Amino acid sequence: MTKARFLKERRTSWQRFEQLLLKAERARVSRFSGAEVSEFSRLFREVCYDLATVRSRDWGRDIEGYLNDLVVRGHNGFYRAPPGRPRAITRFLFSEFPRLLRSNVAYFWVALALFCIPGAIGGVVVGRNPSFAERILPAEALSQMEAMYSDSLEDGDGTGAEGLMTGFYVYNNVGIAFRCYATGILFGVGTVFFLVTNSLVIGTITGYLVAQGHSERFFSFVISHGAFELTAIVVAGAAGLLLGHSIVHPGPNTRLESLKRRGLDSVRLAAGAGAMLAVAALIEAFWSPSGVSSAMKFAVGSLLWILVISYLAFAGRDARTT
Amino acid sequence: MPAPAPVDTLARIETPENVWLTFRLAGLPSRMLAYTLDLSFRAIFLVAMSVVISILSPFLSFSGLSAGVFLVLMFLLEWGYGTIFEAFWGGKTPGKHILKLRVVKTGGCAISFYDSMLRNLLRAVDVLPFFYGVGLVSVLLTRRMQRLGDLVAGTIVVREKRPRLHEARAWLRDVAPLPRPALLSGYRVPERTLALIDSFARRRSEMHSARADEVASILATPLGERLGPVGLEDQHLREPSEFLLRVLKTYTETPAVQPSQPVASPSTDGEVSGRGSW
Numbered sequence: 001m002t003k004a005r006f007l008k009e010r011r012t013s014w015q016r017f018e019q020l021l022l023k024a025e026r027a028r029v030s031r032f033s034g035a036e037v038s039e040f041s042r043l044f045r046e047v048c049y050d051l052a053t054v055r056s057r058d059w060g061r062d063i064e065g066y067l068n069d070l071v072v073r074g075h076n077g078f079y080r081a082p083p084g085r086p087r088a089i090t091r092f093l094f095s096e097f098p099r100l101l102r103s104n105v106a107y108f109w110v111a112l113a114l115f116c117i118p119g120a121i122g123g124v125v126v127g128r129n130p131s132f133a134e135r136i137l138p139a140e141a142l143s144q145m146e147a148m149y150s151d152s153l154e155d156g157d158g159t160g161a162e163g164l165m166t167g168f169y170v171y172n173n174v175g176i177a178f179r180c181y182a183t184g185i186l187f188g189v190g191t192v193f194f195l196v197t198n199s200l201v202i203g204t205i206t207g208y209l210v211a212q213g214h215s216e217r218f219f220s221f222v223i224s225h226g227a228f229e230l231t232a233i234v235v236a237g238a239a240g241l242l243l244g245h246s247i248v249h250p251g252p253n254t255r256l257e258s259l260k261r262r263g264l265d266s267v268r269l270a271a272g273a274g275a276m277l278a279v280a281a282l283i284e285a286f287w288s289p290s291g292v293s294s295a296m297k298f299a300v301g302s303l304l305w306i307l308v309i310s311y312l313a314f315a316g317r318d319a320r321t322t
Numbered sequence: 323m324p325a326p327a328p329v330d331t332l333a334r335i336e337t338p339e340n341v342w343l344t345f346r347l348a349g350l351p352s353r354m355l356a357y358t359l360d361l362s363f364r365a366i367f368l369v370a371m372s373v374v375i376s377i378l379s380p381f382l383s384f385s386g387l388s389a390g391v392f393l394v395l396m397f398l399l400e401w402g403y404g405t406i407f408e409a410f411w412g413g414k415t416p417g418k419h420i421l422k423l424r425v426v427k428t429g430g431c432a433i434s435f436y437d438s439m440l441r442n443l444l445r446a447v448d449v450l451p452f453f454y455g456v457g458l459v460s461v462l463l464t465r466r467m468q469r470l471g472d473l474v475a476g477t478i479v480v481r482e483k484r485p486r487l488h489e490a491r492a493w494l495r496d497v498a499p500l501p502r503p504a505l506l507s508g509y510r511v512p513e514r515t516l517a518l519i520d521s522f523a524r525r526r527s528e529m530h531s532a533r534a535d536e537v538a539s540i541l542a543t544p545l546g547e548r549l550g551p552v553g554l555e556d557q558h559l560r561e562p563s564e565f566l567l568r569v570l571k572t573y574t575e576t577p578a579v580q581p582s583q584p585v586a587s588p589s590t591d592g593e594v595s596g597r598g599s600w
Contacts, residue, residue: 055342069483079430133542168390
């Protein structure tokens with residue numbers, strides 16, 4: 001067969017395949033009728049064969065490039081990951097994410113230790129001797145903090161300050177959590193740094209405010225959103241440590257291979273942490289600063305802690321058996 | 323393929339249909355340009371949104387709320403722009419779309435949501451310590467030009483072109499066929515060689531004419547000898563590119579002359595033969 005005859009004979013098939021490709025690229029292959037699906041897969045195999053023929057005979061670059069492009073697009077349409085459905089989001093949040101965390105729980109405990117111990121030490125030291133706080137945080141920040149917790153709380157005044165604070169908490173906290181996660185790839189160093197520094201700052205503020213006698217105001221403020229926020233930061237830290245561990249200790253794989261294997265798990269953990277932080281932002285902006293009595297806040301906050309812990313510990317357990 | 327992988331910007335992938343696909347990897351300049359475009363789109367969008375919000379806010383009487391919405395938008399643009407576009411638009415952001423780039427898995431298929439999220443979250447490390455330092459080094463050091471996020475997510479950025487299959491051999495229109503005596507030598511130019519000349523003809527405009535002649539002479543010299551002295555006064559030596567075009571014209575457009583038995587290709591030069599090793 002000569003090149004000219006080959007072109008003449010095969011061209012109509014290629015054009016038909018191109019039409020199907022355009023359709024597949026606009027909608028998805030799943031929208032095709034049964035006949036179209038079988039036609040698509042038949043033509044796809046034919047075009048693959050044509051490409052091999054053209055290559056084996058060296059029939060020039062233009063036709064090879066053209067067929068290569070057709071096969072690439074066909075391959076893309078044929079082997080794409082199944083499309084995401086809205087149900088996948090709820091399944092992820094209510095079963096896959098907590099299960100994934102439980103199967104990587106060792107990282108969670110390490111992240112928890114990194115996030116608690118420096119803060120606890122800092123808090124105790126500053127609580128005994130508040131002047132140490134100025135070594136960690138600038139004095140203005142401390143006095144600002146103190147002023148904030150000395151004011152009496154009132155319900156929203158209609159200026160939408162809650163909305164502003166939600167936006168700020170989303171922008172700031174989720175950003176920090178994602179950075180804490182991503183820098184785990186630097187052999188875990190970035191994650192450890194973020195966890196320890198944030199822990200120290202939080203511990204220092206706590207110790208300082210307790211020493212200044214604002215403990216009831218402070219704890220009633222942080223207890224509710226803390227359930228989601230502090231846990232989510234530890235989860236993001238666990239995700240970063242998972243990434244870091246897979247590069248430090250790749251096991252039987254190469255470091256890159258190991259990163260690729262654990263990478264998807266780690267980003268799913270980070271996604272879950274992001275979702276928890278979004279919930280925390282809403283609570284922190286609307287509930288925590290509201291004028292409700294401290295006793296009420298402690299009650300609700302404790303319930304939220306129980307909720308978060310049992311969510312992470314139990315959600316999705318039944319799904320494993322079904 | 324036992325031969326060592328060639329040093330070029332192509333990525334080859336074997337499909338389940340047992341055919342090798344070639345992807346042209348996107349280099350640094352096009353990716354940086356795409357990123358710059360995306361950055362300006364994000365800036366324009368933010369400015370537009372802040373105008374819209376400032377127009378609407380007197381009616382909403384929630385000045386804080388609009389600032390909150392603005393901050394959430396900023397968050398989404400910073401962390402979600404790449405993730406969402408690449409996950410739901412076939413691996414493209416607007417900037418990549420304009421520059422005809424696309425993110426695909428190293429296996430050639432489309433990326434999933436978490437692939438996209440992984441490569442875009444790890445951007446936070448690729449930008450370190452400044453101006454994408456880590457990412458730049460990683461792209462320069464890896465064979466498939468991947469930044470850290472690409473390496474972990476198993477993705478590559480490829481250039482898309484939609485090659486068209488041209489019907490008309492426009493460049494042959496003004497070429498005279500070889501004179502009849504040339505065809506009497508009994509030698510018939512094999513199909514493979516004609517395809518080679520065809521490829522050369524298509525790329526001739528990319529070369530300086532002297533260089534084109536230099537390349538053409540590799541094939542024209544032995545071909546001219548095989549065809550024998552045909553009253554062309556050694557055109558194959560004087561104007562090798564012109565000679566090759568005449569051969570192509572004669573053997574593809576004259577119905578009487580059919581190519582026949584394969585003859586070893588006289589050329590092994592990469593410039594002319596293209597990638598013929600597989």
